[in-house]
Structures are given as C-alpha cells and as structure tokens.
Amino acid sequence: xxxxANPAPTASETVLSIAGLSKAFPGVVALDGVSxxxxxxxxHALLGANGAGKSTLIKIVSxxxxxxSGEIRIDGEPVEIRDAQTAQALGISVxxxxxxxxxxxxxxxxxxxxxxxxxxxxxxxxxxTHEEARRLLDRVGIDIPTTTKVRDLGTxxxxxxxxxxALGIDARILILxxxxxxxxxxxxxxxxxxxxxxxxxxxxxxxxxxxxxxIAPLVDRVTVLRDGRSVGTFPVGELDRRKVVSLITGHExxxxxxxxxxxxxxxxxxxxxxxxxxxxxxxxxxxxxxxVLVLTGLVGAGRTELxxxxxxxxxxxxxxxxxxxxxxxxASPRDAxxxxxxxxxxxxxxxxxSVIMPVFANITLAALGRFARRFRLDLAQEMTHARxxxxxxxxxxxxxxxxxxxxxxxxxxxxxxxxxLSTDAxxxxxxxxxxGVDVGAKEEIYRLIDELAANGKAVVVASSDIExxxxxxxxxxxxxxGRIVGEFDNRDLKASVVMDAITHGxxx
Amino acid sequence: MSASNTNGSRAGAALTGMASxxxxxxxxxxxxxxxxFIVYSVLSPHFLxxxxxxxxxxxxxxxxxxxxxxxxALLMGGLDLSQGSIVSLVSVVTAGVMMHFGLPLxxxxxLGAGIGIGLVNGLLVGRARIQPFIVTLGMLYxxxxxxxxxxxxxxxxxxxxxxxxxxFWFGGGFIGPVPVPTLIAVILIAAAHLVLTQTRIxxxxxxxxxxxxxxxxxxxDVGRVKIFIFLVSGGFAAVGGFMxxxxxxSGQPLLGAGDILLQSIGAVIIGGTSIFGGQGGVLRTVIGVxxxxxxxxxxxxxxISTFAQQIIVGAIIILSVWVxxxxxxxx
Numbered sequence: 001x002x003x004x005a006n007p008a009p010t011a012s013e014t015v016l017s018i019a020g021l022s023k024a025f026p027g028v029v030a031l032d033g034v035s036x037x038x039x040x041x042x043x044h045a046l047l048g049a050n051g052a053g054k055s056t057l058i059k060i061v062s063x064x065x066x067x068x069s070g071e072i073r074i075d076g077e078p079v080e081i082r083d084a085q086t087a088q089a090l091g092i093s094v095x096x097x098x099x100x101x102x103x104x105x106x107x108x109x110x111x112x113x114x115x116x117x118x119x120x121x122x123x124x125x126x127x128x129t130h131e132e133a134r135r136l137l138d139r140v141g142i143d144i145p146t147t148t149k150v151r152d153l154g155t156x157x158x159x160x161x162x163x164x165x166a167l168g169i170d171a172r173i174l175i176l177x178x179x180x181x182x183x184x185x186x187x188x189x190x191x192x193x194x195x196x197x198x199x200x201x202x203x204x205x206x207x208x209x210x211x212x213x214x215i216a217p218l219v220d221r222v223t224v225l226r227d228g229r230s231v232g233t234f235p236v237g238e239l240d241r242r243k244v245v246s247l248i249t250g251h252e253x254x255x256x257x258x259x260x261x262x263x264x265x266x267x268x269x270x271x272x273x274x275x276x277x278x279x280x281x282x283x284x285x286x287x288x289x290x291x292v293l294v295l296t297g298l299v300g301a302g303r304t305e306l307x308x309x310x311x312x313x314x315x316x317x318x319x320x321x322x323x324x325x326x327x328x329x330x331a332s333p334r335d336a337x338x339x340x341x342x343x344x345x346x347x348x349x350x351x352x353x354s355v356i357m358p359v360f361a362n363i364t365l366a367a368l369g370r371f372a373r374r375f376r377l378d379l380a381q382e383m384t385h386a387r388x389x390x391x392x393x394x395x396x397x398x399x400x401x402x403x404x405x406x407x408x409x410x411x412x413x414x415x416x417x418x419x420x421l422s423t424d425a426x427x428x429x430x431x432x433x434x435x436g437v438d439v440g441a442k443e444e445i446y447r448l449i450d451e452l453a454a455n456g457k458a459v460v461v462a463s464s465d466i467e468x469x470x471x472x473x474x475x476x477x478x479x480x481x482g483r484i485v486g487e488f489d490n491r492d493l494k495a496s497v498v499m500d501a502i503t504h505g506x507x508x
Numbered sequence: 509m510s511a512s513n514t515n516g517s518r519a520g521a522a523l524t525g526m527a528s529x530x531x532x533x534x535x536x537x538x539x540x541x542x543x544x545f546i547v548y549s550v551l552s553p554h555f556l557x558x559x560x561x562x563x564x565x566x567x568x569x570x571x572x573x574x575x576x577x578x579x580x581a582l583l584m585g586g587l588d589l590s591q592g593s594i595v596s597l598v599s600v601v602t603a604g605v606m607m608h609f610g611l612p613l614x615x616x617x618x619l620g621a622g623i624g625i626g627l628v629n630g631l632l633v634g635r636a637r638i639q640p641f642i643v644t645l646g647m648l649y650x651x652x653x654x655x656x657x658x659x660x661x662x663x664x665x666x667x668x669x670x671x672x673x674x675x676f677w678f679g680g681g682f683i684g685p686v687p688v689p690t691l692i693a694v695i696l697i698a699a700a701h702l703v704l705t706q707t708r709i710x711x712x713x714x715x716x717x718x719x720x721x722x723x724x725x726x727x728x729d730v731g732r733v734k735i736f737i738f739l740v741s742g743g744f745a746a747v748g749g750f751m752x753x754x755x756x757x758s759g760q761p762l763l764g765a766g767d768i769l770l771q772s773i774g775a776v777i778i779g780g781t782s783i784f785g786g787q788g789g790v791l792r793t794v795i796g797v798x799x800x801x802x803x804x805x806x807x808x809x810x811x812i813s814t815f816a817q818q819i820i821v822g823a824i825i826i827l828s829v830w831v832x833x834x835x836x837x838x839x
Contacts, residue, residue, distance in 0.1 A: 313725065337727035351725050354718040356786045365715055366726040368708045376706040419726065 014076065015040045015204040016061070016092075016173050021070030023056055025406065028398045030056040032228040033070070038173065038204040043195060043218050045236070046208045048225035049248050049438040051396050051408035054208050057225070058175055061206075062094045063087035074173075093166035094175040101158055103151035108133035110150055111165045136164040140194055156187025163194065174198065175206045178436065180214065192218055212244050226250055249440045262474055264288035267325075268458040269427050271310070274319035279305040280482035283319070287427070292449060292459045294490075296469045297479035303462035304346055306479075307429045310460075311343040312336035323427070337366060342425035344416050346432040346462075348409070352416035355405035359397050360386035362404050362415050367422040389418040394444060410441030417448060428452055430461040434468060446472055536831050537779055537795045540824075541802065548806035555809055562687060566680065568801035569689035570595075570748035571768060572794065575775040576693075576700045577744025579793045580737045582776050583704070584717045585785025586633065586640030588738065590625060591745040591772055593651035595764025598622040598749030600659035603667060603759025611671035618753075619746045625651050626742015627735070634734030648769075655761045664759030672757050679754025689751050696744065700790045709736055717785025745772075774821065775800050778828045799824065 016038040023031040031053045038044050048054050059065040061072065063081040072079055074090050081087050101110045111133045117125040133146040140160045150158060159179055166174055176195070180188045195205060195218055209215050212222065216236055224231040224247040231247050239247075269287040274280070280302035287293045295303045308314045310321055312330030320327050323339055330336040333343070345351040353362055363386045364371060371382045386400040393414045397407055404415055413433070420428065430449065434442045449472055452459050463469050469476055470490065478486035478501035486501035548555040574591050581588040598618040606614025625647060632643040667675065681688040704710040712733045715723040724730055745764075752763055779796025781788025800821060807817045 311725075332727075333725050334727040334729055343725065345725060350719075351721045354715060354722040354786075357714060357718045361711065361714070365711070365722075365728075368711060372708050376702070377708055377711065379706065 013039050015074065016206075017073040017076070018057075018061070019071045019073075021057065021060060021072070022068050023060060023065060024068055025398075028406070029228050031060070031067070034225065034228070034230045036206075036223050036230065036233065038206060039220075040172070040202045040204050041199050042220045043199050043205045043207055043215075045212065045215060045219040045222040046206055046225065047212060047222060047244065047248060049410065049440045051227075051411055052225040052248075052438075053228040054225055055177075055408070056228075058094060058177060058206075058208065061087065061173075061175065062092055088169055091170055091172040092175070093169060093171035093173070094177065095159060095162045095166065095179055096177050101150045101161060104149060106147050106149055107137070107144065107153070107161055108146040110161060111136060111168050113165075115169070132168070133164070136168050137161075139167055140164045141190060154187070156183045156191070159183065159187075159191065160194070163198075167198075171203065173204050173206070175208070177208045179207075180209075188214075212239065213241060224248060245439055248438065262290055262292070262453055264291035264474065265456060268323065269310070269460070270320075270322040272320040272322065274306070274309065274316055274321065276305060276309055276314060276317050278482075279314075280309075280479075283484060285477060285484070287458045287460055289426075289456045289458050290453050291474045292453050292461060292472055294469045294473035294476050295460065295462045295479050296464060296466070296476055297462075298464060301479045302482035303479055304431050305482075307343060307431050307460065307462055308345075310336070311341055311429060313343075337423065337425070340424060340426040341429065342366075342420035342423055342427070343429040344413075344420055344431065344433060346435065348413055348416060348436075353404050353412045353419075355412070356403055358401050359390070359395070359404050359407070359415055360400035363389050363400075363418045363422060366419050367424075370422070385422065386418075389422065393418055393421075393448070410437045413437055413441065413445070417445070421448075426457055428457055428459045430459065430463075432463060432465075433461060434463075434465065442468075537792070537799055537828065540828075541795060541799050544799070544802055544806060548802070548809070552806065552809040555806060560805070560809075564801050564805045565690045566687040568797055569687070569693040570752045571771055571775065571801065572693040572797050573696055573744050573748040573751070574768060574772040575779075575793045575797050576697050576790045577741040578772045579700070579776050579779075579781055579788065579790050580704075580713060581640065581741045582717075582773075582781050582783060583713050583785055583788055584640075584734065584737050585720070586734075586737075587644065587773060588629065588640070588741040588745075589644035589769065590629060590647035590651055591741065591748075592764035592766075592769030593648050593655065594622045594625050594742055594745040595749035595752060595768060596655035596761055597625065597651050597658070598746045599753040599763040600655050600664060600759040600761050602750060602753055603664035604658060606667055606671060606675070607664065610668070611674055614671075614675075615750065618750055619743075622746020622749060623739060623743045626739045626745070629742060630735030630738035633738060634731035637731075640738075652765065659759060659761040661761060663761070667757060675754045676757050677754070679751045679756070689755075692747070692751070696747065697790055697794060700740070700744075703740075704789055709733060713737060714786055717782075717787075719786070771800055771821075774825045777825055780828070780832060782832075783829070 014037045018034065018036045021031055021034045022029070034053065034057060036044070036046075046054055046057070056065060060067045061081065063084045063086050066082070072081060079090060081090065081092075102113065105113070108130050112129055117128040117132070119125045130146045137144065137146065140163050142157060142160050144153070144157060150161065153161065163174070179191060183191065192215075195207070199205065207215060207219065219236045221233055222236055222239060223233040224244070226248065265288055267286050268289050271283050271285050274283040283306060285293070295306070297303055305314060309316050310330075312332045312335045315331070316329070321329065323341070328335075328339050330339060330341070336343075349355055354365070357365075360383055364382050368377065371377045371379075371385070383400060389395070390397060390400060395407070395414045395418065396411050404412055407415065433445050433449070437445065449459055449461065461472060473490040476488040476490055477484050478488070480501070545556070554560055574595075578588055578591060598621060601621045602614045602618025604614075605617040629643055629647055632638050633640050677688055678692070679689060683691065704713060712723065712728050715726065715728055716730055716733055720730060749764060753759060756763070775796035776788070776793050777783060777796070778799050779788070779792035779794070781792055803820065803824065804817055807820065
C-alpha cells in the first residue's frame with residue numbers, strides 16, 4: 001500500500017486527476033486552482049478546516065456544482081461532469097454524511113433505486129434484486145436481510161448499505177465524506193476494514209475527515225486545503241499531528257491551552273431528581289456561576305433529552321429545576337429563554353440555524369426584543385450588532401445578508417453561538433458543540449466557553465469527545481443509560497477512568 | 509446616518525429575498541410584466557391608455573388585497589384556501605345587516621365575520637396544530653355554507669339609500685383621479701410590507717417559514733404568530749370582499765366562489781414567494797397580481813376567449829415556478 005513499494009505514478013495509473021479547479025460563489029472564492037490526483041487502490045485523505053473548500057471540491061467531482069475553470073480527467077481522458085448521473089456513469093460515487101437513503105424502502109430497493117431489474121413484462125424482478133443485493137451486502141460485510149427497511153437500520157449499517165449501492169454501480173472512485181462522524185467504535189472498525197478491502201480490489205478513494213490520527217493507518221497520501229487552495233499533498237508518513245494542525249490552520253502548531261483555573265461562584269442551576277420516563281431518571285446536580293460542568297456519556301445516554309428538558313422543549317415527568325434558588329417549570333423554550341437559559345443544540349441545521357434566513361437574522365432571532373422600538377425593529381442597529389458578532393466570533397461569510405446556507409458547518413455553528421451570545425442568558429447549555437467542526441473552529445468554541453465562564457455565566461456541556469471533556473471541564477458527570485454514574489473533579493484525572501464509568505458504570 | 513439607513517433597508521430587502529437588485533427571482537416576473545406591456549402596446553391601440561390602466565388597477569384591487577394577505581400564509585409555509593369563501597360571507601353579512609341597520613354596522617358585521625373566520629383558522633392552526641391545508645379546506649366549505657345559510661342562497665339587492673352610494677364608493681369611487689379601491693389596496697400593501705420587513709412579528713413569520721423547529725428553539729411563540737398570520741389573511745380577504753360587494757352594490761353568496769381564491773394563491777407564486785415558506789414578500793405579490801391582471805386584460809383587448817385565458821394563466825403559474833426552480837438549481 002505504501003508509496004515506497006510502488007514506482008512513481010504515471011498518468012496511466014491515475015484514475016482521477018483534477019487540475020486547476022476553481023469555483024467562486026457570490027462574494028466567496030470557494031476553490032482556487034486546486035489540483036489532486038488519485039491512483040487506483042489509493043486511499044487519499046482530504047483535510048481542511050470548515051470552509052476550506054472540501055465540500056465544494058466533492059460537489060464538483062460528483063456533478064452537483066460545475067467548476068468555473070479547471071480540468072477533470074478520468075483514466076487520463078478529459079471529462080465534463082454535467083450532473084450527478086454523468087458522475088455515476090463515470091464510476092464516481094459519494095457517501096455523504098447526511099445519508100441519502102429512502103427510509104421506508106427496503107435495503108434491496110434502496111441499493112437498486114433508479115436501476116431496478118425488470119422482468120420481460122416490465123415488472124420489478126424481485127428474485128434478482130434480492131440476489132444481487134445479497135451479493136453486494138456480503139461484499140461490504142453486513143448480514144442483515146435484504147428485505148429490512150432502511151429506517152430500522154443504525155447509522156453505521158446505513159453507511160454500509162450506501163457503500164453497497166456505490167459498488168452496485170461499479171464505482172471505481174469512492175468519495176467518503178466524514179463517514180465515521182456518527183459511528184460507534186465497532187462500526188468504525190468495520191468500515192475501516194471495508195475501506196482496506198476496497199482499496200485492495202483497486203477502488204480509488206478520497207476520504208474527507210477532520211481527524212487524521214484516526215484514519216492514518218488507512219491512508220496513502222494526504223492533501224490539505226486551506227482557504228480554497230491546496231497547501232500540498234504529502235505521503236502520510238511525513239505528517240504528525242502538529243504538522244497537520246499547522247497546515248490546516250496556517251498557524252504554527254498551537255499547543256493545547258492548559259486547563260484554566262476558575263473560581264466558581266454561587267449556585268445558579270440545581271436539578272433535584274429530574275426524571276423523564278424512558279430517557280433519564282433521578283438526575284440531581286448543581287452548576288455554579290463561572291463553572292463549566294460537562295455531562296459525558298455515549299450517544300443515547302440521555303444527555304440531549306436532559307438538556308432539552310431544562311430548556312423547556314420536553315416536559316419533565318418528575319423532579320425539580322431550580323434557577324437562582326427559585327423552582328421553575330419551563331413549559332416551552334420561550335419560558336426557559338425568559339428565565340435566562342440558552343441551548344445550543346446538537347442538530348445544527350435542524351434546530352440551531354435557519355439556513356435560508358440571512359446570517360444577521362439568525363444572529364438576532366432570539367434577541368429581537370433588544371432591537372424593538374415602538375412599532376418597528378431598528379434594522380440599522382440590528383445590522384451593526386450582527387457585524388460586531390461576525391467580527392468577534394470570526395464568522396466567515398461574504399456578508400451579514402448572505403443566507404446561512406452559504407456558510408460552512410463550523411461557521412454555521414458560530415452563528416448559532418452568536419445567536420445566544422446576543423441574549424441575556426446566564427445559563428448556557430451546549431449539546432455536542434464541536435461535532436463536525438474543524439480544529440480551528442473547535443479552539444475558538446473552547447475559547448468562547450471559557451470566556452462565558454470567566455464572565456460569571458454557568459455552562460453545561462454535553463460531550464462524548466473525551467479529549468474535549470478533559471480540555472474544558474471543571475467538573476465531569478458521567479451519564480449512562482439516563483443516570484449519573486460518576487462525578488469527577490477535572491484536576492488530576494485520567495481519561496480512562498471517565499471512559500470506564502460511561503461504558504460500564506452503575507448508577508450510584 | 510444615511511449609511512445606517514441604507515444598512516437597515518438592505519436588511520429588510522435581504523429578508524424578502526431582494527437583497528441584490530439583480531436577484532433573478534424578482535427580475536423574472538418584473539421582466540415578464542414589462543415584456544407584456546410592450547407586446548400589448550404594439551398589438552392593441554387601446555392597451556396603453558390612462559382609461560385602460562386605471563380600469564385594470566381598480567378591478568385588480570380586491571385581488572391585490574387578498575393576495576397580500578395570502579402572502580403571509582405562504583411565507584409561513586402554509587396557505588389559506590378559505591379566502592374565497594370569506595369574500596362570499598362578508599358580502600352577504602354586510603348587505604344583510606346594512607339592509608336594516610345601515611352601512612357602518614353592515615361594514616362592521618361583515619368585516620368582523622371575515623376576521624372571525626381568520627381567527628378560527630388561526631386558532632386551529634396555531635393552537636390545535638392542524639395543517640393549514642386541512643384547516644382552511646374545511647373552513648372553505650364551512651364558510652361557503654354559512655354564506656348560503658345567511659342569505660338563504662339568494663342575492664341581496666335593494667340596499668337603502670344613501671348608504672348604498674357610500675358602499676359603492678369603496679368598490680368603485682374616486683378621490684380626484686385616484687380610484688378608492690386602488691388607494692385602499694396601496695395602503696394595505698404598504699402596511700403589510702412594513703409589518704413583514706420592519707417588525708418583530710414579521711421577522712417571526714419568516715423564521716417560522718424558514719425552519720419552524722429553529723423558531724421554537726429560539727423562543728418564538730409560534731402559535732401566536734400563526735394566529736396573527738391567519739388574522740391577516742382572513743382580514744385582508746374580508747376587506748377585498750367588502751370592496752367587491754360595494755362594486756356590485758349587493759350581497760352575493762357566490763361572490764368569492766369563482767377564480768379569486770386560486771388567483772390569489774397563483775399571484776403569490778407568480779410573484780416568486782416560495783411555496784415552501786421563508787422567502788418572498790408582498791411587493792413580489794403585487795407584481796404577480798399585475799402579471800395576471802394585465803395578462804387577462806390584454807387578452808380581452810385582443811378578443812381572445814376567456815377559456816383560452818385560463819389555459820394561459822395556468823401555464824404562467826407553472827412556468828414561473830419552473831423558472832424559479834431552475835435558478836435555484838444553478839446557484
């Protein structure tokens with residue numbers, strides 16, 4: 001697999017070759033003369049911060065966008081990829097983060113959607129459909145029945161079904177976009193094994209990721225994008241973590257900031273025996289001003305539900321929520337916001353940011369009262385405020401008037417943050433604040449969380465990223481199956497202790 | 509000072525999707541309107557006359573008002589199918605009450621009935637959380653039935669003088685050279701535009717249409733905003749119905765049973781407001797109404813049958829959505 005074993009690649013060994021690709025959107029140059037080549041059987045990592053141009057590159061190669069200039073060659077032949085069908089016909093297939101399967105159809109139907117096998121009477125040939133689907137599922141290594149409905153599959157299984165579909169169209173170029181973002185360890189291992197096998201069978205893969213350490217053993221070469229340009233292509237052996245961070249951010253490898261000493265103040269939030277049937281039970285905790293409390297646990301441990309209950313988005317079945325010594329029972333997010341609570345949700349595009357609204361309107365949405373005059377909003381002041389937030393948080397957008405959909409994921413997350421920083425909230429609830437966010441944006445979000453605590457706000461963060469937990473927490477509560485199973489002070493704590501609690505711990 | 513004003517007006521424009529002057533979604537319908545003016549002016553000597561233009565503006569004033577209200581419903585990602593029936597109900601209630609108690613009480617009762625239907629729509633959508641399509645489809649029938657019950661199924665003629673003359677004034681009078689219905693329409697359109705672009709509740713309408721979950725999580729009282737939306741949609745339909753009744757100086761239980769509902773929805777769509785909500789505005793709808801009104805007027809002048817006209821209006825609705833879709837796909 002390594003480059004040492006192979007002679008220098010020649011044009012004939014390049015399955016996909018991209019040269020000088022450029023694409024501009026109104027106000028933003030998304031790609032600026034990017035080149036990249038992919039050999040058969042190669043796993044080529046594509047790294048970069050949010051907004052660096054990875055998504056744009058993928059969308060051009062898969063026919064969703066058209067490049068302004070540049071050339072794409074497949075097997076050395078120049079091609080014009082007009083639309084997704086053309087890309088498919090050329091053997092290019094993309095496995096997206098947001099999975100593109102139809103939930104109410106079976107696995108077999110999904111695999112052959114749009115390319116159904118027909119009997120001579122133009123009815124669907126079910127026997128052949130299921131046989132072929134079985135063959136493809138065996139190739140990717142899952143033993144679920146082909147008649148299973150996609151809605152009944154886990155995320156990891158769905159991903160494998162998507163890959164099976166790609167193999168079904170004889171994809172020779174497979175693009176994986178952050179495929180492990182929501183997979184468990186076991187699922188990730190299985191996916192990696194599959195990537196390895198596909199590479200051996202000659203499929204060329206572009207693997208988009210934020211986390212090089214995770215994929216390093218799989219990868220042959222790495223291309224890093226920054227601000228729409230390629231910073232270079234490197235054999236994976238030449239890179240270490242520091243080098244990657246400095247390539248991605250353009251700064252010399254910033255050392256991880258030491259855990260700051262905070263001096264927590266009075267208790268702001270108390271939960272006493274808070275319970276919601278089937279989601280979490282008997283949760284009691286205190287959060288002080290100037291303190292960052294982290295709830296950690298596996299996906300499905302009940303953290304999101306707990307935060308949403310405190311925020312009034314779900315009714316509690318029992319227990320008490322006490323804010324500044326006064327019991328409250330928020331019946332809606334509106335009530336909670338009125339009491340000074342903010343929630344930055346995990347599902348950014350579904351619940352955090354309204355992507356078709358302009359950036360400025362997203363930033364001010366929860367704080368419109370600040371701009372309300374007698375009969376109307378002071379739009380000029382609103383714009384001034386939005387510009388300030390954009391500058392303060394380093395949100396990369398062509399204009400405050402641009403729709404939020406034109407921003408990268410990390411910048412959308414900063415818009416969601418800006419929205420709540422615009423309110424008078426005293427208690428900030430963060431649900432997986434850095435999921436799918438690049439290294440640079442991650443650091444900035446940590447800095448903001450630190451600032452909030454320093455300014456006397458109380459902060460609760462739900463996170464399953466153990467490095468993140470250790471980095472930002474004052475105190476850590478381990479949650480398992482809806483119960484608190486351990487409490488740790490984050491001073492001389494080992495990550496393994498916390499991990500052990502969230503995976504095996506019993507309720508105290 | 510002037511810089512910050514520009515800031516503000518651009519912010520309002522960005523919400524309605526008219527941030528840049530060359531925004532294709534706005535230019536398309538406006539260009540169609542301009543092209544129509546040129547073609548009709550060449551083909552018919554009667555088209556580009558003060559008399560004809562005034563006529564069209566007077567006749568299209570009720571539709572302008574209905575469609576402006578309808579824009580609110582589409583912006584939140586819904587629609588209001590009960591507008592036509594509200595026109596009918598307002599007509600017979602106004603005329604019926606006016607017969608015995610005079611115009612002021614007739615107007616109050618008629619407009620009140622229309623706004624009441626809007627309120628019921630709003631409560632069912634906003635509080636009972638039923639789909640706008642279902643609620644207003646049901647109310648379409650209920651309100652149409654109520655109009656027939658109130659009037660016993662027949663037209664109400666012979667309204668008392670002098671009230672009937674004032675009544676007509678609202679539907680066809682003039683202040684100097686300015687037709688009253690057009691004036692009322694302009695005032696309501698301006699108010700609707702200001703509410704949508706410059707007020708908090710207007711912003712909430714866009715927020716709900718853009719992503720209702722985000723609106724809820726941002727602390728917006730979504731139910732209250734929806735009630736407001738259907739009050740506007742129903743209230744505007746009531747004013748339109750009042751005007752139309754004034755023009756025919758009678759109460760007509762089938763006054764809104766014809767084209768006007770579908771034209772109201774069609775005009776919003778032709779104007780370029782998204783049927784999925786969150787993008788669009790009242791000024792676009794004005795262009796949409798003008799496209800329909802002048803299209804029909806020109807075809808009349810060219811002596812093309814009303815049957816053929818329907819085919820053309822339908823084609824324009826599909827075409828305008830198609831053009832919009834193509835433009836969105838390109839970006």
